[in-house]
Amino acid sequence: MSKNRPLILVTNDDGITAPGIRTLIQAMLPLGEVVVVAPDAPQSGMGHAITVNDTLYCDPIKVDESLDIKEFSCSGTPADCVKIAVNEVLHRKPDLVVSGINHGSNASINVIYSGTMSAAVEAGTMGIPAIGFSLLDFSYNADFSHTVSPIQHLTRQCLTHGMPQGVVLNVNFPKIDQGPFKGIKVCRQANAQWVEQFDKRKSPWGRTYYWLSGEFVNLDQGQDTDQWALDNGYISVVPVQYDLTAHYAMPLINQWNLNS
Amino acid sequence: MSKNRPLILVTNDDGITAPGIRTLIQAMLPLGEVVVVAPDAPQSGMGHAITVNDTLYCDPIKVDESLDIKEFSCSGTPADCVKIAVNEVLHRKPDLVVSGINHGSNASINVIYSGTMSAAVEAGTMGIPAIGFSLLDFSYNADFSHTVSPIQHLTRQCLTHGMPQGVVLNVNFPKIDQGPFKGIKVCRQANAQWVEQFDKRKSPWGRTYYWLSGEFVNLDQGQDTDQWALDNGYISVVPVQYDLTAHYAMPLINQWNLNS
Numbered sequence: 001m002s003k004n005r006p007l008i009l010v011t012n013d014d015g016i017t018a019p020g021i022r023t024l025i026q027a028m029l030p031l032g033e034v035v036v037v038a039p040d041a042p043q044s045g046m047g048h049a050i051t052v053n054d055t056l057y058c059d060p061i062k063v064d065e066s067l068d069i070k071e072f073s074c075s076g077t078p079a080d081c082v083k084i085a086v087n088e089v090l091h092r093k094p095d096l097v098v099s100g101i102n103h104g105s106n107a108s109i110n111v112i113y114s115g116t117m118s119a120a121v122e123a124g125t126m127g128i129p130a131i132g133f134s135l136l137d138f139s140y141n142a143d144f145s146h147t148v149s150p151i152q153h154l155t156r157q158c159l160t161h162g163m164p165q166g167v168v169l170n171v172n173f174p175k176i177d178q179g180p181f182k183g184i185k186v187c188r189q190a191n192a193q194w195v196e197q198f199d200k201r202k203s204p205w206g207r208t209y210y211w212l213s214g215e216f217v218n219l220d221q222g223q224d225t226d227q228w229a230l231d232n233g234y235i236s237v238v239p240v241q242y243d244l245t246a247h248y249a250m251p252l253i254n255q256w257n258l259n260s
Numbered sequence: 261m262s263k264n265r266p267l268i269l270v271t272n273d274d275g276i277t278a279p280g281i282r283t284l285i286q287a288m289l290p291l292g293e294v295v296v297v298a299p300d301a302p303q304s305g306m307g308h309a310i311t312v313n314d315t316l317y318c319d320p321i322k323v324d325e326s327l328d329i330k331e332f333s334c335s336g337t338p339a340d341c342v343k344i345a346v347n348e349v350l351h352r353k354p355d356l357v358v359s360g361i362n363h364g365s366n367a368s369i370n371v372i373y374s375g376t377m378s379a380a381v382e383a384g385t386m387g388i389p390a391i392g393f394s395l396l397d398f399s400y401n402a403d404f405s406h407t408v409s410p411i412q413h414l415t416r417q418c419l420t421h422g423m424p425q426g427v428v429l430n431v432n433f434p435k436i437d438q439g440p441f442k443g444i445k446v447c448r449q450a451n452a453q454w455v456e457q458f459d460k461r462k463s464p465w466g467r468t469y470y471w472l473s474g475e476f477v478n479l480d481q482g483q484d485t486d487q488w489a490l491d492n493g494y495i496s497v498v499p500v501q502y503d504l505t506a507h508y509a510m511p512l513i514n515q516w517n518l519n520s
Contacts, residue, residue, distance in 0.1 A: 047339070048307030048372045055469040056458075079307070079373075083456050084470060109385055112308045112502055113339075125369055125453050157516040164509040166451075184518040188505040191426075193385050196343050198316075209315040210344060237518075239509035242372055245448040249424040249499035256417040258444040258497075 006032035006095035006159055009085050009123075013043040013078045013102065013115030016071065017063055020101035023144040024133060025067070027151045028098060031159070035094070036063075036071040037085035039078060044104070048118040049077045058084050078119035086126060096159060097123035100133035101144055101151075107134070107172040107226040107236055108190040108218065120168040121242050129163035131155065135173045136230060146176040150184065150235055170238040174230045182233040189238050190225035192218040266292035266355035266419055269345050269383075273303040273338045273362065273375030276331065277323055280361035283404040284393060285327070287411045288358060291419070295354070296323075296331040297345035299338060304364070306375040308382070309337045318344050338379035346386060356419060357383035360393035361404055361411075367394070367432040367486040367496055368450040368478065380428040381502050389423035391415065395433045396490060406436040410444065410495055430498040434490045442493040449498050450485035452478040 008028050012021040016038035028034045037058065043049075057075040072089055074081045082097060099119040106114040116132045123130035133151055135142055154171060163169070170189075174181070196214040203209055218227050226236035268288050272281040276298035288294045297318065303309075317335040332349055334341045342357060359379040366374040376392045383390035393411055395402055414431060423429070430449075434441070456474040463469055478487050486496035 042313070045310045045312040046307070047309040047378060049309045050305045050307070050373050050472065052305040052472060053302070055461075055471060057467070057469055059468075080472070083472065084458060087456050088458050088460070088470065109502070111504055112381065112385075113310055118307060121372065125372075153520065154518075157518070161516050164506070164512045167506045167509045169513070170504075186510050186513045186518070188507065188510070189503050191503070196347050198344060198348050200348070201315075207317070208319075209317050210348065211315060212310065212312060212340070212343065237513060238504075239506040239513055240504045241506035241509070242369070242504075243449050243451070244371055244430075244498075244500045244502075244504070246424070246427045246499040246501035247448065249427045249501070250446050250448070252424045253429070253446045253497060253499055256421055258414075258417070258446070260413065 007090065008032040008034050009090065009094040009097045010034055010036045011038045011078055011081045011099050011119045013039065013046060015039050015042045016061065016073050018103065019140065020103050020144060023148065024098060024101050027148045031152065031155055034069045035090060036069065037074055037081045037089055039081060040073040040075055043077050043115045045113050046077050046115040047113050048079055048121065050079050051076045056080060056084060058088065078115040079122040082119050082122040093126065093128055097128050097130040098133065098155065101147060102134035103140065103142060104138040105134055105136045105172055106132060106170060107230055108192040109194065111170055111189060111240060117170055117240065124168040124242055129158055130168040131158060131171055133171045137175045143176055147173050150181060164239065166241050166243055167239045170240045172226060172230055172236045174233055181235050185229040185234040185236055187226040187229050187236045187238050188224055190218055190227035191220040192216060192227060267350065268292040268294050269350065269354040269357045270294055270296045271298045271338055271341045271359050271379045273299065273306060275299050275302045276321065276333050278363065279400065280363050280404060283408065284358060284361050287408045291412065291415055294329045295350060296329065297334055297341045297349055299341060300333040300335055303337055303375045305373050306337050307373050308339055308378040310339045311336045316340055316344060318348065338375040339382040342379050342382040353386065353388055357388050357390040358393065358415065361407060362394035363400065363402060364398040365394060365396045365432060366392060366430060367490055368452040369454065371430055371449060371500060377430055377500065384428040384502055389418055390428040391418060391431055393431045397435045403436060407433050410441060424499065426501050426503055427499045430500045432486060432490055432496045434493055441495050445489040445494045445496055447486040447489050447496045447498050448484055450478055450487035451480040452476060452487060
């Protein structure tokens with residue numbers, strides 16, 4: 001391959017065989033040299049977990065015989081995949097890390113639970129431009145085909161312009177059976193929350209256990225949010241930072257009696 | 261107990277028997293009605309993981325016979341503990357969630373990997389004031405005694421003043437063998453990163469595996485950061501937000517050719 005082709009690392013949190021990542025790999029092939037390092041099993045809801053007290057495997061795998069690319073299946077989390085890819089597989093920083101396409105939304109508050117986005121954030125902390133892609137359709141056999149062209153367009157724009165310092169992109173697609181995308185909107189993260197319900201059950205041995213379930217509640221009326229964009233047929237793009245400092249709150253905390 | 265006593269939920273990521281949480285429970289006893297819901301095993305590095313595809317246990321446990329408080333051991337992550345505590349154990353919002361005391365630093369970039377802080381952030385998303393406490397000492401038998409008085413002071417300030425909207429606190433203590441704390445500093449998160457190294461080994465069956473290790477590298481020369489405060493003997497307090505939007509980057513991304 002030409003040395004001038006960008007080196008693109010592809011990962012996800014649904015596992016290396018998920019239809020979402022297979023679509024993302026196909027989308028990246030015309031844009032650069034593609035290497036895949038992705039979890040060997042689904043990792044949804046893993047947040048920014050890393051494996052510190054256990055071993056990691058990272059083995060070559062051939063998922064699709066028709067593809068002339070290197071793929072590796074890793075026993076760790078999405079963030080682990082990025083770390084081990086950069087340090088042990090690629091032996092140099094890739095030009096771009098793309099993660100996804102996630103089966104389900106990572107918009108709004110979902111971003112903090114997202115393994116897909118943790119891979120992008122991990123790359124960001126290493127100074128690598130990174131984008132996480134998600135489709136608002138949980139089904140395994142979701143139709144990802146309509147996302148390919150906008151994914152390629154956004155990726156080309158990222159490779160052309162570079163990424164602002166300290167930022168990665170959280171890109172979400174509305175369910176495509178709602179019709180063609182109306183366009184791409186740069187948004188802020190909607191102020192929403194999950195209102196949990198736990199389903200309380202008994203095991204066959206009589207022990208109480210719980211299943212987490214819940215309802216997504218959007219508390220935000222703004223029309224500049226990712227949730228609004230998605231609800232109205234747009235692709236949402238939120239620049240996400242990993243400096244979590246709430247600068248606006250610093251003077252408020254300084255008004256406390258801190259050093260009595 | 262008086263209805264006017266604040267209801268304080270205590271959790272952590274090192275597990276319910278870890279010395280850090282036992283110290284934090286003792287520190288909270290004079291301040292309110294204490295309920296403990298914490299992981300049944302260590303969860304370090306779990307980030308904001310939640311358990312969506314598996315069952316959860318949450319059972320009453322008596323860790324310390326001398327304490328007249330309710331404690332529950334949960335099979336989930338720190339974020340799971342907060343969710344299940346609020347929904348199934350307490351049946352009402354607590355007035356405060358405290359998490360820790362973590363055995364090891366959650367300052368700077370460590371915050372994004374932190375199970376301790378994920379519990380605090382989870383509470384924050386529910387509108388509950390929350391503080392995560394960490395001591396820069398990884399050892400199991402670290403001396404936490406010097407942290408009790410400042411933890412009580414900060415907690416009282418939080419209960420008095422309330423927490424700014426959308427914010428939780430990330431409090432880190434320097435190792436106390438460095439001498440008495442010089443004071444409390446409200447800080448921004450230092451721009452630092454982990455430079456990973458993977459230790460590559462062979463299993464007894466000849467399969468290659470890896471251990472993650474790495475070196476913490478502070479890239480930030482500022483004297484207003486948590487890392488500077490800790491290096492200079494201060495307790496660091498960083499207000500942490502879970503709206504991850506990089507507002508400053510939105511106009512930069514809007515300069516891309518998004519809708520061609």
